[in-house]
Amino acid sequence: MSRVLHRGQILHFLDDPFKSEAGNRDGGESSGDNKVNDSYAYFADGGLLVDDGRVIAVGEASQLLSSLPHDTVINEHADALLVPGFIDTHIHYPQMDIIGAHGEQLLQWLDKYVFPTEAQFGDFDYAQRVAKRFLKELLRNGTTTALVFGTVHPESVDAFFTEAESLNLRMIAGKVMMDRNAPDFLTDTAESSYSQSKQLIERWHNRGRLRYAVTPRFAPTSTPEQLKAAGRLLCEHPDVYLHTHMSENLNEIAWVEELFPHLDHYLHSYDDAGLLGRRSVFAHCVHLSENEWQRMAETQSNIAFCPTSNLFLGSGLFPISMAESCGVHVGLGTDIGAGTSFSLLETMDEAYKIQQLQGHSLTPFKSFYLATLGGARTLDLEDQLGNFLPGKEADFLVLDLAATPLMKERIAHCEDLFETLFVLSTLGDDRCVRETWIMGECMYQRDAHETHVPDAHLTQSATS
Ligand SMILES: [Zn+2]
Numbered sequence: 001m002s003r004v005l006h007r008g009q010i011l012h013f014l015d016d017p018f019k020s021e022a023g024n025r026d027g028g029e030s031s032g033d034n035k036v037n038d039s040y041a042y043f044a045d046g047g048l049l050v051d052d053g054r055v056i057a058v059g060e061a062s063q064l065l066s067s068l069p070h071d072t073v074i075n076e077h078a079d080a081l082l083v084p085g086f087i088d089t090h091i092h093y094p095q096m097d098i099i100g101a102h103g104e105q106l107l108q109w110l111d112k113y114v115f116p117t118e119a120q121f122g123d124f125d126y127a128q129r130v131a132k133r134f135l136k137e138l139l140r141n142g143t144t145t146a147l148v149f150g151t152v153h154p155e156s157v158d159a160f161f162t163e164a165e166s167l168n169l170r171m172i173a174g175k176v177m178m179d180r181n182a183p184d185f186l187t188d189t190a191e192s193s194y195s196q197s198k199q200l201i202e203r204w205h206n207r208g209r210l211r212y213a214v215t216p217r218f219a220p221t222s223t224p225e226q227l228k229a230a231g232r233l234l235c236e237h238p239d240v241y242l243h244t245h246m247s248e249n250l251n252e253i254a255w256v257e258e259l260f261p262h263l264d265h266y267l268h269s270y271d272d273a274g275l276l277g278r279r280s281v282f283a284h285c286v287h288l289s290e291n292e293w294q295r296m297a298e299t300q301s302n303i304a305f306c307p308t309s310n311l312f313l314g315s316g317l318f319p320i321s322m323a324e325s326c327g328v329h330v331g332l333g334t335d336i337g338a339g340t341s342f343s344l345l346e347t348m349d350e351a352y353k354i355q356q357l358q359g360h361s362l363t364p365f366k367s368f369y370l371a372t373l374g375g376a377r378t379l380d381l382e383d384q385l386g387n388f389l390p391g392k393e394a395d396f397l398v399l400d401l402a403a404t405p406l407m408k409e410r411i412a413h414c415e416d417l418f419e420t421l422f423v424l425s426t427l428g429d430d431r432c433v434r435e436t437w438i439m440g441e442c443m444y445q446r447d448a449h450e451t452h453v454p455d456a457h458l459t460q461s462a463t464s
Contacts, residue, residue, distance in 0.1 A: 003049070004440070005050075005065070005075070006077060006398075007061045007077065009046060009081045010082045010083075011417070012041060014039055043061070047061035047063075048388055051440070053439035053440040055391065079400065082396055083372060084372040084387055085144025085395035085438075086144065086371045086372065086375070087372065088143045088333055088375070089283075090331075090334070091147070091339075093130065093134040093336075094120075096134050097130070100340065104313075105251070105314050115183050115186055118176075118186060121153050122151075122156075127158075128162065128163060131159045135163055139167075139436045140430055141430045142343075142430075142433040144385075144436065149174070149176060150215070152175065152178050152188055154196045154200055157174060158204075161173060164210060165209075168438055168441075170381070170384065173210075174213035175200055178217045179221070179225075179226045180223050189226075190225040194229040197230075205237065211241060213242065213281075214240055214243070216275075217244065217245065219256050219259065219270065220256060224272070227273035230273060239279070241380075242277065243283075244270065244275070246267065246285055247267075247286055248286055249315045250287065266288075276301045277300065280301045280302065281301075281302045281303070283303075283304040283306055284305075284318070286317065286318050287316055288322070293326045294326065296326065297328050302330070302377075303318075303329070304335075305318050306333040306334065308340045308347055309339040329377045331374050331379065332347050332371050341429070344371045345425055348368070365418065397433060401420070403432040404427070406427060410423050434446050
């Protein structure tokens with residue numbers, strides 16, 4: 001019998017808070033301590049009923065308990081908030097060991113730090129060791145799904161998917177396509193990138209919970225022929241993803257103008273090759289023009305907003321209100337290794353500051369939406385993930401509301417859910433993730449002793 005009722009405070013989103021009053025502090029219908037409205041549901045004493053890896057029901061614990069058989073297993077989560085697993089919409093697993101590389105902006109940073117480290121991922125065993133550490137770090141931070149860059153080597157993707165499959169994670173990844181303006185040891189050709197990507201799609205796409213993303217690094221490192229080869233892959237496999245970077249840094253944008261002099265703007269280089277669409281995710285989009293915003297919206301293309309990376313590389317301030325007014329889906333990305341934290345809680349904190357610098361006040365409801373349902377929409381995974389509607393895959397987190405002495409005191413003084421969530425995103429990090437559950441199985445326990453959990457499961461001591 002795998003049916004388990006998880007009891008605790010529960011929050012999940014039903015829509016973008018921007019569209020409803022829930023984005024405001026006082027929005028929503030109250031019934032006792034609970035709040036339910038168009039964009040989210042919160043249960044102060046909630047129950048999440050999970051069976052066979054999927055959500056069966058969510059609601060008030062007392063109501064669920066009254067209808068369940070007496071022998072139903074109940075898992076109590078005291079002083080904790082249960083939320084859907086966090087979704088990281090842009091991250092590079094091969095770059096986890098260059099986090100904190102000092103002193104450069106995008107183009108010099110790539111040459112000086114990224115390309116040398118990526119050169120090692122042609123070795124499957126090396127790539128597998130890094131992938132294993134990377135996935136443990138994701139679970140330790142409460143990230144249960146991610147859109148992931150490999151390197152130019154097909155081995156990097158084989159290694160990543162092998163490890164992701166062993167943990168039963170829903171992951172999307174792809175081999176980098178890069179046929180110019182990079183060192184010889186990291187380039188492919190339009191034709192070899194096409195055939196290698198095609199083989200990887202056939203091997204991994206839709207295998208269990210895994211999906212493939214066609215992954216040109218960015219327009220400066222792909223010839224128009226290679227971008228067209230990427231477009232051919234999307235035509236031949238209409239349900240694979242497209243994952244790349246766009247409009248991150250002003251020097252990068254000027255370089256794209258030089259490389260594609262006949263095109264109107266940066267986005268045009270991808271549009272020309274047929275790379276836009278509802279399964280296309282563009283990281284950054286910090287400096288888009290009006291026309292580019294309009295074209296993103298028309299094609300239902302998506303954006304990964306990467307706050308810590310944009311600050312670390314000095315790239316600029318992403319205007320989330322433009323995405324809201326244009327109706328473009330946005331998710332949060334850590335963009336490790338230009339990003340500085342695996343934690344989406346810390347990423348929310350920096351997202352708030354970036355919007356403050358533009359005179360826009362990001363609400364904590366919006367931040368938690370971005371990390372959950374917003375991420376699922378950005379990755380076209382809303383049917384599988386992102387909230388606790390019945391039938392969804394049971395990937396969820398138990399967040400500790402008293403993870404540090406400071407948080408415990410501060411949150412005890414919060415007056416409402418809005419304030420609690422905001423403090424959680426301001427002070428929170430990996431220490432708040434008490435447990436990470438994947439398809440109804442506990443895969444990470446912060447406080448567990450190694451001997452108390454099965455080998456396949458991850459503990460704090462196993463990751464250190
Ligand atoms: Zn990136």
